[in-house]
Amino acid sequence: MTTDKATASVKTSDFILSSDPNRAMQEMMETIDALRAIYVEENKALSAADARAFMAVQDNKITAARKYQSGASQLLERREEIGKKLDPRLRQALYKKQKDFDAISRENIDKLERMRKGTERLGRRIQQAVCDTARKDTHFYSARGNLEPSDRRVSVSLNESA
Numbered sequence: 001m002t003t004d005k006a007t008a009s010v011k012t013s014d015f016i017l018s019s020d021p022n023r024a025m026q027e028m029m030e031t032i033d034a035l036r037a038i039y040v041e042e043n044k045a046l047s048a049a050d051a052r053a054f055m056a057v058q059d060n061k062i063t064a065a066r067k068y069q070s071g072a073s074q075l076l077e078r079r080e081e082i083g084k085k086l087d088p089r090l091r092q093a094l095y096k097k098q099k100d101f102d103a104i105s106r107e108n109i110d111k112l113e114r115m116r117k118g119t120e121r122l123g124r125r126i127q128q129a130v131c132d133t134a135r136k137d138t139h140f141y142s143a144r145g146n147l148e149p150s151d152r153r154v155s156v157s158l159n160e161s162a
Contacts, residue, residue, distance in 0.1 A: 015067045017074045021085040024078070025094055028071045032097045035064040039104045046111040 015031075017024035038061045045053035075082060 015070045017071055017078075021078070021082040022087050022090055024075070024082065025086060025090045028075060029090075029094055029097050031064070031068050031071050032094075032101050035061075035068050036097075036101050036104050038064050039101075039108045043104070043108055043111055046108075046115055 017027050038057055042054060042057050042061060045051075045057065
């Protein structure tokens, strides 16, 4: 499933679950599936170090995550009603989907953390290379007033009384 297909129903900004508890649970499971598909795609991009593919899923990820958060909040608000009227098979299906989603989410967090650490290491290496280059390319004036590279530097002291 591609992101476009997975998020076709995620474009709605005002996500309201159905008043029917069983239908609301179906809608929530579809929302979980859409966000899961995006995480799978993002994980592939992170594994391949494909920045373009990673960036391509970010808008859909934000939209899907907001929809997921909204649906989860609605389910929590309606937990008594849903608990009484929900088909037990749907409850079990949601539990399985949520467990699978949690595993994909943990994998996503781990990959994002590895990317963050790698980016930090790269930044430190670049800074160190710049500092090393600046040290090597630094020039000083010699005792004769000539510009000399730092490795041929001669210590000069000035005497103001002279």
